[in-house]
Amino acid sequence: MAQEKLRKEETLAMRNRLIGQSCRLFYSEDPVKIVRARGQYLFDENGKRYLDCISNVQHVGHCHPAITKAAAAQMDVLNTNSRFLHDNIVLYADRLAATLPQKLCVFYFVNSGSEANDLALRLARQYTQHEDVVVLDHAYHGHLMSLIDISPYKFRKLAGQKEWVHVAPLPDTYRGIYREDHPDPGQAYADTVKDLIEDVHKKGRKISAFFAESLPSVGGQIILPQEYFPKVAEYVRSAGGVFVADEVQTGFGRVGHHFWAFQLQGDDFCPDIVTMGKPMGNGHPLACVATTAEIAGAFTANGVEYFNTFGGTPVSCAIGLAVLDVIVEEDLRGNAVRVGAHLKDLLTKLKARHEIIGDVRGVGLFLGIELVTDREKKTPATEADQICVSTDGPWENVLKFKPPMCFGMENAELVVQLQKHLTLTLQIITERSMCNINQKFISTNLPKTLEE
Amino acid sequence: MAQEKLRKEETLAMRNRLIGQSCRLFYSEDPVKIVRARGQYLFDENGKRYLDCISNVQHVGHCHPAITKAAAAQMDVLNTNSRFLHDNIVLYADRLAATLPQKLCVFYFVNSGSEANDLALRLARQYTQHEDVVVLDHAYHGHLMSLIDISPYKFRKLAGQKEWVHVAPLPDTYRGIYREDHPDPGQAYADTVKDLIEDVHKKGRKISAFFAESLPSVGGQIILPQEYFPKVAEYVRSAGGVFVADEVQTGFGRVGHHFWAFQLQGDDFCPDIVTMGKPMGNGHPLACVATTAEIAGAFTANGVEYFNTFGGTPVSCAIGLAVLDVIVEEDLRGNAVRVGAHLKDLLTKLKARHEIIGDVRGVGLFLGIELVTDREKKTPATEADQICVSTDGPWENVLKFKPPMCFGMENAELVVQLQKHLTLTLQIITERSMCNINQKFISTNLPKTLEE
Numbered sequence: 001m002a003q004e005k006l007r008k009e010e011t012l013a014m015r016n017r018l019i020g021q022s023c024r025l026f027y028s029e030d031p032v033k034i035v036r037a038r039g040q041y042l043f044d045e046n047g048k049r050y051l052d053c054i055s056n057v058q059h060v061g062h063c064h065p066a067i068t069k070a071a072a073a074q075m076d077v078l079n080t081n082s083r084f085l086h087d088n089i090v091l092y093a094d095r096l097a098a099t100l101p102q103k104l105c106v107f108y109f110v111n112s113g114s115e116a117n118d119l120a121l122r123l124a125r126q127y128t129q130h131e132d133v134v135v136l137d138h139a140y141h142g143h144l145m146s147l148i149d150i151s152p153y154k155f156r157k158l159a160g161q162k163e164w165v166h167v168a169p170l171p172d173t174y175r176g177i178y179r180e181d182h183p184d185p186g187q188a189y190a191d192t193v194k195d196l197i198e199d200v201h202k203k204g205r206k207i208s209a210f211f212a213e214s215l216p217s218v219g220g221q222i223i224l225p226q227e228y229f230p231k232v233a234e235y236v237r238s239a240g241g242v243f244v245a246d247e248v249q250t251g252f253g254r255v256g257h258h259f260w261a262f263q264l265q266g267d268d269f270c271p272d273i274v275t276m277g278k279p280m281g282n283g284h285p286l287a288c289v290a291t292t293a294e295i296a297g298a299f300t301a302n303g304v305e306y307f308n309t310f311g312g313t314p315v316s317c318a319i320g321l322a323v324l325d326v327i328v329e330e331d332l333r334g335n336a337v338r339v340g341a342h343l344k345d346l347l348t349k350l351k352a353r354h355e356i357i358g359d360v361r362g363v364g365l366f367l368g369i370e371l372v373t374d375r376e377k378k379t380p381a382t383e384a385d386q387i388c389v390s391t392d393g394p395w396e397n398v399l400k401f402k403p404p405m406c407f408g409m410e411n412a413e414l415v416v417q418l419q420k421h422l423t424l425t426l427q428i429i430t431e432r433s434m435c436n437i438n439q440k441f442i443s444t445n446l447p448k449t450l451e452e
Numbered sequence: 453m454a455q456e457k458l459r460k461e462e463t464l465a466m467r468n469r470l471i472g473q474s475c476r477l478f479y480s481e482d483p484v485k486i487v488r489a490r491g492q493y494l495f496d497e498n499g500k501r502y503l504d505c506i507s508n509v510q511h512v513g514h515c516h517p518a519i520t521k522a523a524a525a526q527m528d529v530l531n532t533n534s535r536f537l538h539d540n541i542v543l544y545a546d547r548l549a550a551t552l553p554q555k556l557c558v559f560y561f562v563n564s565g566s567e568a569n570d571l572a573l574r575l576a577r578q579y580t581q582h583e584d585v586v587v588l589d590h591a592y593h594g595h596l597m598s599l600i601d602i603s604p605y606k607f608r609k610l611a612g613q614k615e616w617v618h619v620a621p622l623p624d625t626y627r628g629i630y631r632e633d634h635p636d637p638g639q640a641y642a643d644t645v646k647d648l649i650e651d652v653h654k655k656g657r658k659i660s661a662f663f664a665e666s667l668p669s670v671g672g673q674i675i676l677p678q679e680y681f682p683k684v685a686e687y688v689r690s691a692g693g694v695f696v697a698d699e700v701q702t703g704f705g706r707v708g709h710h711f712w713a714f715q716l717q718g719d720d721f722c723p724d725i726v727t728m729g730k731p732m733g734n735g736h737p738l739a740c741v742a743t744t745a746e747i748a749g750a751f752t753a754n755g756v757e758y759f760n761t762f763g764g765t766p767v768s769c770a771i772g773l774a775v776l777d778v779i780v781e782e783d784l785r786g787n788a789v790r791v792g793a794h795l796k797d798l799l800t801k802l803k804a805r806h807e808i809i810g811d812v813r814g815v816g817l818f819l820g821i822e823l824v825t826d827r828e829k830k831t832p833a834t835e836a837d838q839i840c841v842s843t844d845g846p847w848e849n850v851l852k853f854k855p856p857m858c859f860g861m862e863n864a865e866l867v868v869q870l871q872k873h874l875t876l877t878l879q880i881i882t883e884r885s886m887c888n889i890n891q892k893f894i895s896t897n898l899p900k901t902l903e904e
Contacts, residue, residue: 090466
C-alpha cells in the first residue's frame with residue numbers, strides 16, 4: 001500500500017535498533033503494523049480492518065477531516081508561541097470555561113497530560129505553601145519524575161515512596177475494603193482520606209493536594225461511590241490543601257451525560273484544579289490545566305515566569321476548538337450515552353452466562369469488565385486470555401473499553417458477539433502484555449470495503 | 453483582516469481574564485497582536501510587518517508550505533500512538549542518527565524540550581545509579597519541577613538549591629572568572645568541574661550527570677572555550693557520570709557548519725545523551741532524547757515501561773522529516789554560515805563606533821551582543837534600551853539573535869542599520885521585560901507588499 005514505505009520486517013528491525021525499548025509495541029511477539037485509520041477503524045499493511053476499542057486519544061474518530069482541515073488552515077497562517085496576543089487561545093479557553101464550573105476560569109496550555117499534572121502539582125504547592133500529596137492506590141498520573149513520585153503504579157516498581165506522598169485506598173466497591181454491601185461506601189472511603197490526613201498532621205507535615213483521576217483508569221476502570229469526592233474535598237480543604245481532578249483520560253464527554261467525569265459526583269462538586277489531555281487534540285499534543293483565580297494569582301505572585309514553548313499555539317488551539325465543535329455537531333456525548341448503555345447491557349447479559357465475568361461497570365464509553373476465576377472469592381482471572389486479555393487494574397484482569405466516541409451500536413454488538421462465541425473463528429488478538437500495556441483491541445475479518 | 457476574529461482590546465481583555473498571567477505577553481504594556489507570518493516575517497492585525505529576529509522555533513521559516521503539506525497529508529491518513537509499528541518513527545530516527553556520532557543510536561520521542569530533559573535525567577540516574585547533577589551557572593533546562601531543580605536561573609528565585617545539585621561557573625570568556633587573556637580557558641573552566649566533583653565525593657555523594665546547553669542561551673549566548681566539553685566529559689565519566697548536551701535551543705544546523713552545537717567542541721567529542729526540541733517540528737510539539745545503546749539498555753532493564761502518549765506519532769515524525777528535508781533542500785545551514793558571518797561582521801564594525809557594545813559573539817545564526825556602560829569594567833548596560841532591550845544573560849544585557857534560518861543578507865543589514873541609527877525613525881520596540889522575557893524583535897515600517 002502507498003502508506004507503507006518499508007516492509008514490515010524491516011520496520012520492525014529498525015524499530016528494535018533505533019527506538020528505546022522501554023516503550024513496548026502492542027502485541028510485541030507479532031506486532032501489528034497499522035498504516036491508516038478512519039473513525040473507529042484501523043487498517044494494517046494488508047488492508048485488514050481492526051475495530052478499535054481502546055484509542056481514547058482519537059476522541060472524535062481517527063483522522064477526522066474537520067480536525068485535519070482546521071489544523072492545516074491554521075498551520076498555513078500562523079503558529080507562533082503564546083507570548084503573542086492571539087484570538088485562538090482566548091476563544092478556546094472561553095469555550096473550555098463554558099464546560100466547567102464558573103470557579104475554574106484560568107487556563108494554562110501545555111503539551112501533554114504529564115506536563116499538565118506536573119504544573120498542577122506546582123500550582124498546588126505554590127498556593128498552599130504545603131508539600132505533601134495524597135493519591136489513590138494504583139494511580140498513574142504521568143511519566144515525568146515528579147509524577148512517578150505520585151503514582152503508586154510506578155513508584156512501587158522504581159524509586160519507592162517519597163516521605164511526602166501518602167496513599168489512600170482505591171474506592172473500589174467491587175473488590176476494595178468497602179463493597180456494594182456497605183451502606184455508605186462514599187463516606188467510608190472518604191474517611192480513609194480523613195484518617196490519612198490526620199496521620200500526616202501527626203508527623204508535622206502538611207497537605208498541598210489530593211490528586212485523583214475522576215474515574216481511576218490504570219486502577220481498573222473504577223466508578224467511584226457517590227459523595228466520595230465532595231467529602232474528600234471537604235477534608236483536604238480543611239487541611240489547607242487543594243483538590244486536583246485528573247481528567248486526562250476521562251474528560252471531553254466520554255462519560256456521556258456529563259462533559260467531565262468529576263461531574264458524576266454531583267452538580268455542586270467543584271475541584272480546585274482540573275487537568276486534561278489525551279482526547280483534547282484528537283492526537284495532537286495538547287493538554288491543559290484549569291484552575292481558580294486565587295490559585296492562578298498565587299502562582300503569578302511568585303514573580304517567576306512559567307513559559308511553555310509549544311503550549312497554546314494558534315494551531316493547537318485551532319485543533320482544540322475543532323474537537324469541541326465535532327463533539328457537539330456529531331452529538332458524540334449522546335452517542336456515548338446510547339452506545340455505552342447498549343454495550344453495558346449486552347455485557348451484563350453476557351455476565352449472566354459466563355462465570356468468568358465478575359463485574360461489568362462503567363459509564364458512557366468508559367467501560368470495564370472484571371474477569372474472575374471465582375465469583376465468590378473474586379479471584380482475579382489474570383490469565384483468562386481466551387476471551388480477551390486482562391488489561392488494567394492491580395491484577396491486570398480488567399478488560400477495558402474506551403473507544404473513539406463515534407463507536408456505533410453495531411460495533412458494540414460485534415464486540416459482545418466476539419466474546420460470546422469465545423472462538424477463534426473471528427481472530428481475537430490475545431497476547432498478554434509483557435509490561436503492563438494497558439490497551440488491547442479486537443481484530444475482525446470484516447470486509448475492508450465496509451470502510452468508506 | 454480575515455485572521456482576526458476579535459478586536460485587539462477584546463482579545464487582550466479575554467487573555468487577562470482567562471490565561472494564567474505567569475506567561476507574560478511580549479511587550480505587555482502594549483502587546484503586539486500577530487495574525488499571520490511567513491518565512492522570517494510577522495504581520496499584525498493592521499498588516500504591519502515585523503522582522504523576526506528571535507523565533508528559533510520556526511526554524512525553517514514561519515508557515516513553511518512543505519511542513520504544512522506533510523502534516524496535513526499524514527493527519528489525513530493515520531495518527532496513532534507509538535505502540536503501533538509505523539514507518540515514520542523509524543525513518544525519522546534513522547535520519548537523526550545520520551546527523552549524530554554513531555554512538556548515539558537510540559531515540560525516545562517526546563513533546564517538548566522539557567520532557568526530553570526530564571527523561572534525560574531519568575536515563576542518567578538509571579544508568580549510573582547515582583543521584584547528583586552538575587549544571588552551569590545561570591542555566592535553564594525547562595519548566596518541569598525536576599528541571600527547575602537543575603536550573604540555577606529558576607531555582608534561585610524559587611525553592612532554592614537541592615543538595616544533589618552542584619553549580620559550576622559559566623565558562624564565559626568575556627566576563628567569567630577566566631577570560632580571553634587566559635592561556636587555556638577551556639582547561640581552566642573544566643578544572644572547576646573537576647574540583648566540584650571532588651567536593652561532591654568528599655560529601656559521600658555521586659555524580660549521575662553533567663548537564664549543559666551546547667551554547668548557553670539564557671546564560672547570555674555564550675560560546676564555550678575549546679576543549680571544555682571533552683575535558684569535562686573525561687572528569688564526569690571518571691566519576692561514573694554521563695555527559696548530557698542540551699541542544700534544545702541550538703541544534704538542527706543553527707550554528708551552520710555543524711548540525712549540532714556540541715560538534716563545535718571537536719569531531720572526537722561525543723556526549724552520552726543529547727536532548728533536542730524547539731526547532732525540531734518548526735512549531736509542532738516535537739522533541740527527542742538520543743542516547744547510547746548502553747544507557748537505553750539500562751533503562752529498559754529496569755522493566756518499567758516508559759510510554760509517551762503523543763511522542764513519536766506518525767504526524768509528529770512526518771513533520772520532523774519534512775523539517776530535515778527543508779534544511780537540506782534550501783541549504784539553510786549554508787545560509788546560517790553566510791548570513792551569520794555577515795551579520796557578525798556588521799555588528800563587529802558597529803562595535804568599533806559604539807562604546808556601548810562590549811562584545812559581539814556567536815556562530816551561525818546564534819549571535820549575541822553584550823552591552824556595557826564601561827568597556828574596561830564591563831559594567832552591564834542593563835537599561836540601555838535605546839538600542840534595543842537587553843534580553844539575556846545574568847544581567848539581561850545580552851541582545852540575542854536566533855532568527856528563523858531563512859533570515860537573509862538584507863535582513864542582517866536592516867538589523868544593523870536600525871541599531872546604527874539609534875533613532876526612532878524606524879520603530880524599535882524596546883519595552884523592558886518585567887519578568888525576564890528573553891526574546892525581543894524589531895519592527896519596521898517596510899511596505900507589507902514586500903512579502904509574497
